[in-house]
Amino acid sequence: MIKEQIKPAILIFLVLTVITGIIYPIFVTGISKALFPKEVGGSLIYRDGKAVGSSLIGQPFDDPKYLWGRISATSPAQYNASSSSGSNIGPSNPALIDEVKGRIKALQAADPGNKAPIPVDLVTSSASGLDPHISLAAAYYQVSRISKHRGIAESAVKDIIHKNTTGRFLGLIGEPVVNVLKVNLDLDSYKK
Amino acid sequence: MSWNDLIQSVIFLGVLLLLVKPLGTYMARVYEGKPAGLNVWLGPLENGIYRLSGAHPEQEMSWKTYTAAVMLFNIIGLIVVYGLQRFQAHLPLNPMSMPAVSPDLSFNTAVSFATNTNWQSYGGETTLSYLTQMLGLTVQNFVSAATGMAVLIAFIRGFIRKQAGTIGNFWVDLVRSTLYILIPLSLILALLLVSQGVVQTFKPSAKTALLQTTKDADGKPVTEQVLALGPAASQIAIKQLGTNGGGFFNVNSAHPFENPTPLSNFLEVISILAISAALCYTFGYMVRDKRQGWALLAAMLIIFIPCLWICVHFEQIGNPAFDHLGIDQKAAAFQPGGNMEGKEARFGIANSAIWATATTAASNGSVNSMHDSYMPLGGLIPMWLMQLGEVIFGGVGSGLYGMLAFVIVAVFIAGLMIGRTPEYLGKKIESYEMKMAALILLIPHMCVLIGTALAVVLPKAKAAIFNPGIHGFSEVLYAFSSAGNNNGSAFAGLGTNTFFYNIALGLAMFFSRYWLVIPTLAIAGSLCRKKIVPASQGTLPTHTPLFIVFLVMVVLIVGALTFFPALALGPIVEHLMLHAGQ
Structure with a gap:
């Protein structure tokens, strides 16, 4: 029961880390820099x-x-x-x-x-x-x-x-x- | 309360209520797997995540498997956040060369962010690298919120399903919460915040000259100002929406780079309550009786509105100790007046007190003013809202499942009073559900009271108190009320970055999150196995004003009886002494 969940737990954690921890902030930074160059800094x-x-x-x-x-x-x-x-x-x-x-x-x-x-x-x-x-x-x-x-x-x-x-x-x-x-x-x- | 205070409060509540139906409907459709508008783009991504990770979205879970998945996922998060802090000195994206964080502080911060509390023993700009903030804290901001929402949805399924053995699939609920709800809303909010001046950059701090040179504490001249920067907007957006509350900077949303204008403040404070309020509607939608959702929202508002009024009122009156010093504290066209110690000029009294009430009603805990400097009764409100168990809106997901535990207790008491078998939404409430609901109510109280009692007895813990006299006790009570209910705001004078507080508050946060998740899912598992009893003449309707008021009374009596003695020793005595001129 628990064993079957270990693999998805680790992999989903990794995927969500990449999406929310890397892609999301970089994406926001990129758009912000283009739209609001003065404010970002x-x-x-x-x-x-x-x-x-x-x-x-x-x-x-x-x-x-x-x-x-x-x-x-x-x-x-x-x-x-x-x-x-x-x-x-x-x-x-x-x-x-x-x-x-x-x-x-x-x-x-x-x-x-x-x-x-x-x-x-x-x-x-x-x-x-x-x-x-x-x-x-x-x-x-x-x-x-x-x-x-x-x-x-x-x-x-x-x-x-x-x-x-x-x-x-x-x-x-x-x-x-x-x-x-x-x-x-x-x-x-x-x-x- | 001045006209200005009143108008701003009404606009705030009005806009919040307008969001409830559209956002609530959208979330219900997401969780029910119906097309919700973003499926064209996000559908393939969602399926890709399941394929990549080997999760089987069509495989339903029993409550025990669901709980195991929740715990596994959260423990992985805990370990990763802990590790990132311990090794940040050796990892990239550390332009300010932050050293490794101490073990007890790392433990505290890891628990704090995994449990959706976001208590800050650390100072953001002085402790953590950009990498730790992004990969550790921002990620937990998303997934801890999504965990709370997933558990709520599983709990709701307990009411919907008939004689079923399963309550859904955690991975599906988790991924959908993140992908369809939290990320799109955060993206929009982050960009709006940057437009107001919230910083978003990977560059190190900026340096500028000071117009007038000043001296530091040692008398050395200071000629330049170093401005801490960072990728703040992306984190602030999710910290508000996900009722997290951990600031990018030390002073949280009081920092002009986190919250620069009245508009940014308005967007942020609405975001604090938006999802939790809308989930009431989602609940009504999913149980196919929207009145039930509105009834819970009404109960929350009945407690929230007077609290808001009291907080604004006492802050606007100002400090009686200033009366004879030739200071003008009256609200007028050119000044907000009131108790401005620890408040920002652009927010004045109204926006500071609205925020303080909202952030503690929800288990958000971000602050735009320093609660430690509030008037005794102004500061009592945030403290008491947390002590009620974070069920007045509460955390995303967790607030509503907490409130539903109170509903179970309320229908049980009502059932005893009128001599009928208690039931809610057609499900019989029996001793097993009552035992679990009682655990959900009592565990946070235990964490708060035992923690506070320990801290005021141990000499080392007492040494951390900043303000003298009675207010010092309030600081400790506030800290444990905050950690023991997963809020995260503080009477920040208390120096909690010590071994005792890091561990004690860390444990309080841990127990009051996971020890509630387990009985909540246990109730869901038990309810979903039951038949749905058709409503009869003997059924107590749970959407009527009578039941709403009854529910409010249960929440208030439990909260008041448990905490009145402690509050009387703290803020109430301080108020009386201050007004007696002592």
């Missing part, structure tokens, strides 16, 4: 022929003249895109309050006059540690600081933010978000 952004980042992966910013993103819990450095990680800090963990207070302090030190309530996504860690986005509220919160440090009009900063904002899919699904790296690249190349 990580949606890299090029400036003057040099890769300056990916539009899907965030980068760390703490200079007051840049837009800041989410807190990243990757190690050994923030936004380590070869070792994604969330903070996994629980809601009642004192470390959570420390993390949040630390970020509030840094934000206020960079922009002492700003007394507006801070949007929650700006003081919490992302799930991946690589979140490329923040909410519009979190971006607006930083407009006055960036404008002051760069000496450009607030409206110009807002324009750049809006240019790099993606709305909900069909106006319904997901959340509207601002791409932090793209905003900062545009800020750097902005001519007064």
Whole structure:
């Protein structure tokens, strides 16, 4: 009874391994490469022929003249895109309050006059540690600081933010978000 | 729940329900061997596989032979995945030069993927070579899902057949599930995902400059970013469709290269439940009484929808500990608000909580947010959905055969209450079926509770806890609830890549998969030998609202009674303390 099944078990396993483990991924890779050449390799952004980042992966910013993103819990450095990680800090963990207070302090030190309530996504860690986005509220919160440090009009900063904002899919699904790296690249190349 | 949360939840459920009938019909036709649309291309391939492997598709199997075939096939898978990890350093397609994986971690990962759990003790981009991911994990993603579907179909045959000695041919059910259902759907989904930005390449990691240099933990400057890549889309497609859930990257579907946009997220979360939901219809179609299939789906939704609401609700309220810190947690036009710790901005609260509920209702276990950072009651929902036995949609195949075990228990209890011989779909339910159904219900509970109890007593296991206080207990309870019900998601702070957890969770996954497959097939073998009793006035109808509610109560009471004490010690106490400001 069992003996008769050994041969088909091994052979079907081998055939399905070839089909699902070799042919299937290679087939998907081939078609994807032809249809979506930019996306398959990580949606890299090029400036003057040099890769300056990916539009899907965030980068760390703490200079007051840049837009800041989410807190990243990757190690050994923030936004380590070869070792994604969330903070996994629980809601009642004192470390959570420390993390949040630390970020509030840094934000206020960079922009002492700003007394507006801070949007929650700006003081919490992302799930991946690589979140490329923040909410519009979190971006607006930083407009006055960036404008002051760069000496450009607030409206110009807002324009750049809006240019790099993606709305909900069909106006319904997901959340509207601002791409932090793209905003900062545009800020750097902005001519007064 | 804000309007935004509500609209997104309704769209999600609506699209899911629209898929049930077409996909369910298609699958039923595949399993019944009727033309289903793809036979012209896949028929010759299917026959070729049988000829090449010496399987005889026309030869029917008794339940014992069927079980033997399932076990043999799965053990081969286990050994191969184990071997690939141990020897990956010497095998090709290892551009990042990953070393061999340790024996206990290899065991854990092998069991994890063979059992359709996909618990991740490993970190994808830091542990496994591309070859291991493809030949080991992607293959198991397909065949473990196909195994679950095959066992379900054999189980359904137990209800259809009259005085028969056989329940089908495992090789046929396995090959058809893979070839006609899982591969075509995965191909479409993978390409859609790549269009959104999911990576799919065999090249090693990409390097780019950082716009602003930063410092690492030792204070050394970091000037470039290394982007881990890989053939991710092809694996992610099947990991969602097959309720597997093991991520290509460490943070699973929260990683922007696995799940870059709201659209990719929507496609993935629909895929998590699509096959399991549609199999209810397949069941109704095959037993020639579609009302029976809709009744089971209704029972699942009656539990699912309130759970979804509760999870979204508590995450949207946010953390009371932030109240006096000058933080804006309210949902508004420009921000999702709520508890954003461990969540991605593009998903906000609605899409994170919908995902968390769906992935634990199904035994998928992929995550797009970190469940460990959920509010206590927001995190209770995923944990409890797993503890219910993964029968609210559940794994592909396994969810429905688990639910059918609950149906057997429910008609038995109902039979006792009204004093009639219990029967379901014309088959008498007798003591043998009840004994087996009881095993199916109790084995996962045993794995969860014994495992948790051991882990909180052993000092070495306690050392793996990350969050202090009560939340640490929740981490352990979650881990065993996940492994003991073949889910695979985690309160990921718990450092489970230790000898104790790798072995203990590995055994929990093994028992709760195979120790359920065997009694399930035993019931099928016993049922198919019985006559079909024609329905009479004394027959309890099993498609009515009354029976649906009765079934829901049985599921809830079994789940609640077993786990309430543990949940009270974990998330419920944490919730009360957090709101009391302690």
